[in-house]
Each structure stands twice: as structure tokens, then as C-alpha cells.
Amino acid sequence: DIQMTQSPSSVSASVGDRVTITCRASQGISSWLAWYQQKPGKAPKLLIYTASSLQSGVPSRFSGSGSGTDFILTISSLQPEDFATYYCQQTYSFPWTFGQGTKVEIK
């Protein structure tokens, strides 16, 4: 199975800050990586697919980069509604696997 490791596990940031979250795959997954945002009590929401493509309706302050084993989610200017938990997920091979999540908290 492909292991997905996110860092950091949590980050404290202020509104307007630039936030980066890293996801590392245990083996190469090309660009078959997605990023999701989840708020408490809600279903996850797709932000980025195929590593760098922005899902329709998602604000442009979200961006994704990387390929192979190392990936980054960047929030260019953190907004109040962005405080949430973020997950990466690979769809390169079954079983699909998620990272453990990164909680973005208010500083």
C-alpha cells in the first residue's frame, strides 16, 4: 500500500498568512493526488485534483504543486473560512490512501 504522510499535523496561522502543507507518498504516484478540506461535522470538499488542478468553485488562493512523491498545498492568503482540516489522497493505485490530515488553526 502507498503511505501518504502529511506535515505538519497542525499549523497555527493568522488571517492573511501564507500556509503550506506538504504531502509525501511512499512511492511515486505521478500526479494522481488530490487535496480535500473538511470542516467539523461536514463532509470533505475537493479542492485540488491531479496535483495542481483547481476544482471548479474553489477560490484561487488555493493552489497545488508537485509530482512523483512530494506535493504541496498552498493557501496564499488565509481567510477565516479556511480554518479546517486538510487531507491529501492518492488515486495512483488501490487501495486509495489518505494522509493523516493537517489541522489549520487560528493563531
Place this chain on the structure above:
Amino acid sequence: EVQLVESGGGLVKPGGSLRLSCAASGFTFSTYNMNWVRQAPGKGLEWVSYISGSGSKIYYADSVKGRFTLSRDNVKNSLYVQMNSLRAEDTAVYYCARAGIGDTMDVWGQGTTVTVSS
């Protein structure tokens, strides 16, 4: 409006069975692969199972293989998972999710809660 609505969750004893359903609307259900994903209380996301649009390809996480059976009815626009031999560790919110580009999960239901406890 594209929508997925799960149902069928509840409280069940260890060793018991439950069948979850996911009703799809607002898109051509038969042309999309579908997934079940679960989230145990206070934990992260865990992919459970995947079925292709035609139903010809089905994959399971090792944690549920042999106990869960995924199926779909493309006439009723519905996805199902039959869960047998349930364990305490199956306690979670279960989400159905549509597979979009690159099989990423682009539409999610609101989730249904399964609690396995005596």
C-alpha cells in the same frame, strides 16, 4: 443539483449486519465510478470501497474485505454497501463519494453514522 444522500446507518451489535444506501441525483449515475469512505470518531478519512460505473470492477480496503459487499443499481441511481460481521472498529461516519477526474472524489454525501456496540 448534483446530490448524494446516504441512509441506513444506525446502532448494531458486534457481529451484526447493516446495509447502507446512497441515492444519487442530478447527474448520469451510470457513467461515474463511486466510492465509500469512512471516518471514525475523531480520526481521519479512510477509503473503504470503489465500484466502477458498470459495476464490473470492485475494490475493497483490506480492513473490510470479505465482510463488506458493494453493489449499485444504475436504474435506481443508487449505491449500496452490505456490511456483515461488524466490529467495534467499523464505527464511523460513512460517506459515499462520486469519482471524478482522476478518480478524485468530487461530490460527497452528508454521511450516515454507523455505531457498532453491545
